[in-house]
Amino acid sequence: MVSAPRVSVRNLTKVYRTRRGAHVALDNVSLDIDPAEFVVLLGPSGCGKTTLLRCIAGLEEPDSGEILIDGKVVFSSKAGIYVPPEKRHLSMVFQSYALWPHMSVLENVIYPIRNSGKPQREAARRAQDALDKVGLGKYAAAYPGQLSGGQQQRVALARAIVSGDGLVLFDEPLSNLDAKVRERLRLELLSLQSQIGFAAVYVTHDQTEALALANRIAVMDVGTVAQIGAPEEIYDHPVSRYVADFVGSANELEGTVVGTGDALRVRTAFGELKSANFPKSIAEGQKVSVMIRPEHCDVAADANIDNRITGRLVRSLYLGAVRQHFLETEGGELLITTQAPVTANADGNLTVTCPPLRVHVFAQGT
Amino acid sequence: MSVDSAAPSQSGFTWWSRSGLTPFSFVLWLTLGLMALLIIYPLGLAIVYEYDNIVASFHSLVDGPLSRTVPTVILNTLIVVFGATAIALLIGSILAWINERSDASLGFIGQLLPLCALIVPPVAGVIGWAVLLDPRAGLANFALRNLLEHFGITMRTGPFNIYTMWGLVIITSLYTVPYVFLVVSAALQRVDPAMEEASRTGGAGPIKTMMRVTLPAIRPALAASLLLGVISGLSLFSVPAVLGGGARIDVISVYIFRLLQSYPAQTGPAITLSIGLLALVQILLVLQNLVTRPGRNAAISGKGFRATPVRLGKLRWIAYAVAVLYLLATAVLPILGLLLVSLQPFWTPAVNFSTLTLANFSFVLFENRQTVSALINSVTLGFIVASFNMLVTGAFALHFARNGKARKLADILTGIPATIPHTVIGVAFILAFSREPLRIYGTTAILLLAYIVMTLSYAARAAASAAASIGGELSEASRVSKASDMKTLWRISLPLAMPGLVAGWIMVFVHTVGEVTASAFLSGTHNPVIGRVLLDLWNFGNFPQVASLALVITAISASLVGLMLFITRRSQRLTTS
Numbered sequence: 032m033v034s035a036p037r038v039s040v041r042n043l044t045k046v047y048r049t050r051r052g053a054h055v056a057l058d059n060v061s062l063d064i065d066p067a068e069f070v071v072l073l074g075p076s077g078c079g080k081t082t083l084l085r086c087i088a089g090l091e092e093p094d095s096g097e098i099l100i101d102g103k104v105v106f107s108s109k110a111g112i113y114v115p116p117e118k119r120h121l122s123m124v125f126q127s128y129a130l131w132p133h134m135s136v137l138e139n140v141i142y143p144i145r146n147s148g149k150p151q152r153e154a155a156r157r158a159q160d161a162l163d164k165v166g167l168g169k170y171a172a173a174y175p176g177q178l179s180g181g182q183q184q185r186v187a188l189a190r191a192i193v194s195g196d197g198l199v200l201f202d203e204p205l206s207n208l209d210a211k212v213r214e215r216l217r218l219e220l221l222s223l224q225s226q227i228g229f230a231a232v233y234v235t236h237d238q239t240e241a242l243a244l245a246n247r248i249a250v251m252d253v254g255t256v257a258q259i260g261a262p263e264e265i266y267d268h269p270v271s272r273y274v275a276d277f278v279g280s281a282n283e284l285e286g287t288v289v290g291t292g293d294a295l296r297v298r299t300a301f302g303e304l305k306s307a308n309f310p311k312s313i314a315e316g317q318k319v320s321v322m323i324r325p326e327h328c329d330v331a332a333d334a335n336i337d338n339r340i341t342g343r344l345v346r347s348l349y350l351g352a353v354r355q356h357f358l359e360t361e362g363g364e365l366l367i368t369t370q371a372p373v374t375a376n377a378d379g380n381l382t383v384t385c386p387p388l389r390v391h392v393f394a395q396g397t
Numbered sequence: 398m399s400v401d402s403a404a405p406s407q408s409g410f411t412w413w414s415r416s417g418l419t420p421f422s423f424v425l426w427l428t429l430g431l432m433a434l435l436i437i438y439p440l441g442l443a444i445v446y447e448y449d450n451i452v453a454s455f456h457s458l459v460d461g462p463l464s465r466t467v468p469t470v471i472l473n474t475l476i477v478v479f480g481a482t483a484i485a486l487l488i489g490s491i492l493a494w495i496n497e498r499s500d501a502s503l504g505f506i507g508q509l510l511p512l513c514a515l516i517v518p519p520v521a522g523v524i525g526w527a528v529l530l531d532p533r534a535g536l537a538n539f540a541l542r543n544l545l546e547h548f549g550i551t552m553r554t555g556p557f558n559i560y561t562m563w564g565l566v567i568i569t570s571l572y573t574v575p576y577v578f579l580v581v582s583a584a585l586q587r588v589d590p591a592m593e594e595a596s597r598t599g600g601a602g603p604i605k606t607m608m609r610v611t612l613p614a615i616r617p618a619l620a621a622s623l624l625l626g627v628i629s630g631l632s633l634f635s636v637p638a639v640l641g642g643g644a645r646i647d648v649i650s651v652y653i654f655r656l657l658q659s660y661p662a663q664t665g666p667a668i669t670l671s672i673g674l675l676a677l678v679q680i681l682l683v684l685q686n687l688v689t690r691p692g693r694n695a696a697i698s699g700k701g702f703r704a705t706p707v708r709l710g711k712l713r714w715i716a717y718a719v720a721v722l723y724l725l726a727t728a729v730l731p732i733l734g735l736l737l738v739s740l741q742p743f744w745t746p747a748v749n750f751s752t753l754t755l756a757n758f759s760f761v762l763f764e765n766r767q768t769v770s771a772l773i774n775s776v777t778l779g780f781i782v783a784s785f786n787m788l789v790t791g792a793f794a795l796h797f798a799r800n801g802k803a804r805k806l807a808d809i810l811t812g813i814p815a816t817i818p819h820t821v822i823g824v825a826f827i828l829a830f831s832r833e834p835l836r837i838y839g840t841t842a843i844l845l846l847a848y849i850v851m852t853l854s855y856a857a858r859a860a861a862s863a864a865a866s867i868g869g870e871l872s873e874a875s876r877v878s879k880a881s882d883m884k885t886l887w888r889i890s891l892p893l894a895m896p897g898l899v900a901g902w903i904m905v906f907v908h909t910v911g912e913v914t915a916s917a918f919l920s921g922t923h924n925p926v927i928g929r930v931l932l933d934l935w936n937f938g939n940f941p942q943v944a945s946l947a948l949v950i951t952a953i954s955a956s957l958v959g960l961m962l963f964i965t966r967r968s969q970r971l972t973t974s
């Protein structure tokens with residue numbers, strides 16, 4: 032890392048105390064976000080994504096740990112520092128847009144600039160600029176109640192980018208919109224980010240969105256970060272079954288390791304499979320989980336390739352971009368996806384292969 | 398506020414931030430604490446000062462000179478309060494049921510019903526009925542006698558006499574109906590009609606369904622409105638003060654008032670009876686809590702429903718008639734009576750339309766020093782009290798919108814005054830503030846303090862619901878847009894809550910201007926207010942002036958309530974568009 036991180040979260044713990052007892056929403060979470068980096072927090076509902084975001088924003092006070100923004104401590108339980116949201120120099124986009132209904136679109140966008148002490152004229156100019164950027168220049172005088180959901184979300188984006196902060200937080204900003212609008216806004220968001228160069232922390236539980244937007248993805252398990260890395264890394268080298276399962280779809284099966292070395296040999300219901308994608312700690316005789324992604328299976332052309340699985344082709348679905356096929360094998364069902372149509376041989380069977388690098392092996396229980 | 402926003406951001410936890418207190422919230426707590434003190438201090442002080450008199454009064458109440466009258470007074474009070482509440486419970490629930498569940502939905506009248514007691518202050522309403530149904534000079538009685546004469550029935554008085562127990566009970570019940578209507582309507586809105594429909598499809602008729610399903614489901618609401626009715630009935634002063642004299646029927650609030658007015662003032666018995674009154678209300682509160690203990694009534698679910706209305710058929714016209722009759726009785730008829738009397742040089746049942754004059758209004762509004770200064774005082778006090786209470790409760794509700802504990806504590810504090818009959822507040826204030834260190838009896842200040850206490854609950858409830866309608870993310874969005882908490886309050890929360898706060902302001906204002914109970918106790922020639930002056934004029938027999946003044950405050954109240962309806966409707970339109 033050349034430059035200092037924009038945001039540094041260190042050993043953050045947040046406990047909600049309710050009448051029903053204490054709930055650990057964040058458990059010793061650490062995370063660094065570089066300037067101009069787009070980090071996506073991905074995880075199932077209730078895993079603490081919003082809580083982490085709100086702690087960074089200063090809307091929630093953590094129980095312990097430290098948060099630094101641009102090298103400045105904004106929260107530290109040890110030093111007893113808590114900087115309120117308005118002094119953290121960041122912006123946030125809320126899931127509900129949170130536009131102020133009593134202010135016009137322009138007034139909504141001017142508000143944060145005025146609050147950072149800029150004169151009215153400059154603020155108005157910058158606000159108009161920002162609205163033009165998100166394509167809503169014409170709507171400056173309208174009120175939020177008169178805009179569509181997508182337009183409202185654009186105003187919220189304009190309001191967040193307008194004050195020129197180095198850090199923008201997004202809490203599922205696109206989840207209320209339909210698929211088409213969502214895709215378009217995603218692109219706009221990326222181009223805005225590359226124009227302006229802010230660091231983004233973006234919460235979602237939509238994996239497609241995460242993969243599309245992120246420089247790095249942080250996959251969260253309940254209260255913890257399960258894995259953080261580039262989208263390819265998360266997708267191709269998940270460190271646990273949990274991560275593999277959450278990102279992309281997967282065929283999963285149990286197995287026992289029967290041979291180690293450069294490649295692992297695992298006995299499974301599909302027969303013996305060779306894997307070149309496994310943690311170092313795996314030992315012979317160990318029970319493991321095996322994961323194969325549907326799109327990594329090829330219809331076998333060459334009889335000499337490893338990891339051959341044969342099954343009866345029971346159903347093929349045409350999904351537009353890809354085709355999905357269900358194979359019934361002796362060891363259970365296998366799902367594969369292909370670009371081209373496949374045909375079974377005369378007895379209705381199909382044989383597929385999967386390269387050892389694409390066969391993931393995890394210690395059981397991860 | 399300046400300390401808060403100028404504090405260096407890394408100075409570490411100050412004492413303030415550690416305790417979660419900012420200077421602003423500290424001021425809020427302080428104000429609320431002072432207001433709590435204003436509730437407790439007078440009562441406590443009165444008891445301490447009058448301790449000897451209280452002890453002595455036991456003797457006179459049990460076997461002294463008062464022992465002969467007090468039991469009658471208590472009996473009268475019970476008859477009036479429970480009789481009126483029972484009637485109000487019946488009428489109010491029927492109206493609520495018609496409005497919520499039948500196909501005779503009342504529409505605009507349904508919106509007006511709960512506001513009746515605001516539009517026409519009870520004191521104006523009862524005076525209106527008195528001029529209609531006075532046995533001799535009552536306008537309605539006179540008209541009826543003329544009518545009966547055509548049938549050969551001749552009467553010198555009557556046929557109705559308002560100065561009776563029946564008169565007291567019925568007029569009191571008129572002004573208790575809105576409480577019942579509001580509470581029962583709210584409850585009906587929350588009862589899942591599916592329960593009722595299940596009963597209907599199970600073969601039970603509408604009446605049986607109502608008795609077996611609907612009524613039990615809204616039992617907590619019925620208990621709550623019973624209690625509300627009793628509390629408001631116990632402290633309703635205007636009806637017995639206007640009618641009780643002629644009927645020679647004393648109820649407790651008027652009796653206590655007269656104990657204090659007699660010479661020498663019998664403070665001991667007065668405060669003892671007040672404490673008894675307070676105790677009665679608190680016991681009723683406990684009983685109500687027992688009845689409505691959660692879990693025993695699992696019927697209520699959260700969402701708003703629209704029930705398939707019960708078809709009333711021809712009965713629908715009866716339903717409409719009940720509603721219209723109620724509106725006539727609370728508003729239209731008394732106003733008509735007041736109007737006819739106020740336009741005459743003197744009160745006579747035979748209205749001579751050629752001598753109608755506006756002289757009484759101009760006298761009351763411009764010439765009579767007592768009524769003019771009463772109007773000025775009442776309106777000024779209403780303005781200050783409404784503004785102060787809404788400011789404090791509004792700031793509190795908005796500032797602590799996300800702090801459940803603070804809100805709960807404030808709820809409890811601000812809820813107390815609603816459980817103290819106004820008579821008790823009047824007595825306590827007189828006794829506590831007639832001597833050092835705070836000798837303010839006879840000044841407008843004492844009225845100000847009393848009104849602030851008495852309307853605190855209304856204000857707090859209005860403020861809480863106004864604050865609850867704003868989503869938390871709107872103010873959070875302001876915080877991350879670099880606005881301090883004070884600025885957020887000012888620029889975001891306050892404007893958004895404004896319609897609700899204004900509605901609350903109007904409620905408090907109207908209540909203050911039409912207040913009679915504490916006004917009778919605390920106001921005098923040096924600090925006249927409308928409530929007191931109305932009673933005085935009535936007792937001195939200046940009927941045309943009473944009628945004009947009563948109409949003036951009715952006009953003020955009605956136009957403000959109209960404004961309130963307009964504001965709330967418009968803000969509903971804004972937020973739903």
Ligand SMILES: Nc1ncnc2c1ncn2[C@@H]1O[C@H](COP(=O)(O)OP(=O)(O)OP(=O)(O)O)[C@@H](O)[C@H]1O
Pocket residue numbers: 047048049054055056074075076077078079080081082083236
């Ligand atoms: N104010 C609160 N009081 C008590 N518990 C809370 C509070 N806010 C969140 N929680 C709990 O903390 C956990 C994490 O909540 P959080 O809102 O961070 O989840 P999330 O990952 O954003 O989920 P989603 O995807 O559904 O938005 C949840 O179990 C939630 O119940």
Ligand SMILES: [Mg+2]
Pocket residue numbers: 080081082
């Ligand atoms: Mg969330």
